[in-house]
Amino acid sequence: MTGENLMTVGASLYENPVSPSAVHSGTRIFAPESYRAVREAQTCPVVHTEALNLAAFYPICWIAGGARPTLVALRSLMPDGHGHLREFARIPSALPLSLQAYPFVADAPVEQGGESPILIDNVIADEPTDIGSPILTTQGGLTRGAETRLRAAAFFRTDLPQTERITEALVEVDCLVPWVVDPKALPPGAHVPDMLVVGPVEKVSDRLYQVLRRLGSISGIFLGAHRISLFRIAGLVRAANEAGRLTSTAQ
Numbered sequence: 001m002t003g004e005n006l007m008t009v010g011a012s013l014y015e016n017p018v019s020p021s022a023v024h025s026g027t028r029i030f031a032p033e034s035y036r037a038v039r040e041a042q043t044c045p046v047v048h049t050e051a052l053n054l055a056a057f058y059p060i061c062w063i064a065g066g067a068r069p070t071l072v073a074l075r076s077l078m079p080d081g082h083g084h085l086r087e088f089a090r091i092p093s094a095l096p097l098s099l100q101a102y103p104f105v106a107d108a109p110v111e112q113g114g115e116s117p118i119l120i121d122n123v124i125a126d127e128p129t130d131i132g133s134p135i136l137t138t139q140g141g142l143t144r145g146a147e148t149r150l151r152a153a154a155f156f157r158t159d160l161p162q163t164e165r166i167t168e169a170l171v172e173v174d175c176l177v178p179w180v181v182d183p184k185a186l187p188p189g190a191h192v193p194d195m196l197v198v199g200p201v202e203k204v205s206d207r208l209y210q211v212l213r214r215l216g217s218i219s220g221i222f223l224g225a226h227r228i229s230l231f232r233i234a235g236l237v238r239a240a241n242e243a244g245r246l247t248s249t250a251q
Helices: 009-013 036-040 048-054 144-172 201-215 217-250
Strands: 043-045 060-063 070-074 176-179 195-198
Touching: 048 070, 048 144, 048 217, 060 217, 070 144, 144 201, 144 217, 195 217, 201 217
Parallel strands: none
Antiparallel strands: 043 070, 060 070, 060 195, 176 195
């Protein structure tokens, strides 16, 4: 299976997803930040249950495309790993579940029978910070590192169906609108994805009430976190401009 089979925004995280049995027996896994994909991902898929925590760090929005918009954390407004808020890089709670799980694939597609396979992105950790650990112990069990990552993937997969239901409900009542960042506020070379957010409350309140009545209080908590998170765009604009200045100076 290749990354082309993963039909979500999260597919951009994965270069070569394979079954763990397909990787070399001596393959080691490292801390998430040891991998280029984790350090550079401009967006990554998230689930509704982590939105309240992540709202302290990133805007939580949707990216259009595919069968439905995909809920993501927006981590940068620049391509190629630039414009990230470096002050969050070493804060464990700032890392979304899909990145905590890496190199295991958090959003592996559901197969016949309703289960998602365990997949690992067969890539090299280009900036390892330690010696890493194998996936399995000599007794054939999971190492602590592998278990921690697979637990993050399991949490993500458990909550993904409800996240998709919330998204579908918002789409059905036409609550999602384009979110545009003023190009004049950004440096040359910025790359802003096609983002969607819940429309202004004064315009969609009646339709939002339908979603809350249908999906319950958990959707209300999520929608509140989503709204609060959007203020984090100011930090990303600042970081993008700082990255742009550094690039100009280097040239």
